[in-house]
Amino acid sequence: MDIGHLIGLVLIFYAIKLWGDQNTTHSFKLKKLSETDQLTGLYTRRHFDQQLTNILSTPSDELKFSILLINIDNFKSINKEYTQAAGDFVLQRFANKLKDFVRQTDVIARWGGEEFIILLHNSNNTIAKQVAEAIRTKTELLCIEYNQDIINFTVSIGAASYESELKDDQVIDKAEKYLLAAKAAGKNQVDVER
Structure with a gap:
């Protein structure tokens, strides 16, 4: 050669x-x-579902986790009063704040629109309620400045914990049921499985 x-x-x-x-x-x-959700930088719903499926497919008698389903109250009024760009800014800032409340092992995703979901590993109803209340109270105090306006908002949160007889979508359904109850009770509330 x-x-x-x-x-x-x-x-x-x-x-x-x-x-x-x-x-x-x-x-x-x-x-x-x-x-990754393009607007917030959080995981997408699809990725969250995959993570949850992976967790549930791992056989374990000691599997414990909770789901927090979070909705920004009256979000349409933010878009209407301040513009959709302001609403997007609120979503971005809120998504960044959510990261302060969870551990690196937990999973946060944008569930859709103004809804977010968190999977808290090694959690139960007591822990879920504490984390949800911390998120709710800190959000209530959050002031977001946008174009010289100060935007305040609240969140409603539903929480449910995994039980071995539940399927993955059932624990999310339970969290959604409690979220709807929190909103029906006047918003800016946490409702947790008792």
């Missing part, structure tokens, strides 16, 4: 490696985009 062929082979191998590295980087970026 002459030197020209050898250089040609080296260049081909280099090009293949470079293409593989770029493809891996591109795949990683696409995966991150599919898992």
Whole structure:
């Protein structure tokens, strides 16, 4: 083999490696985009569902977790009074605040619109209520400045804890039931499974 062929082979191998590295980087970026809500930077609903399915598929007699379903009260009025851009800003700031209330092992996602969901690992109703109340009271005190306006808002939260006989969607359904009860009770409330 002459030197020209050898250089040609080296260049081909280099090009293949470079293409593989770029493809891996591109795949990683696409995966991150599919898992992350573009506006808030939190996980998407789809990714949250996958995480919950993974947790429930791991056999364990000691599996304990809670679900918090959070809704920003009267969010449409924020959009109406301050503009949709202000509403988006509120969602972003609130999403960042939510991260302060959970551990790195917990999972936070934007559930849809102005709803968020949190999976609290190794949790029960008592812990879920404490975390939910902390989120509710801190949100009530939160002042978000947007274009020289101060936007205040509250949240309603429903919480439910996993029991071994429940399916994954049933624990979320229970949390939603308690969220609806919190909103019906006048909003700015936490309702937890008793």
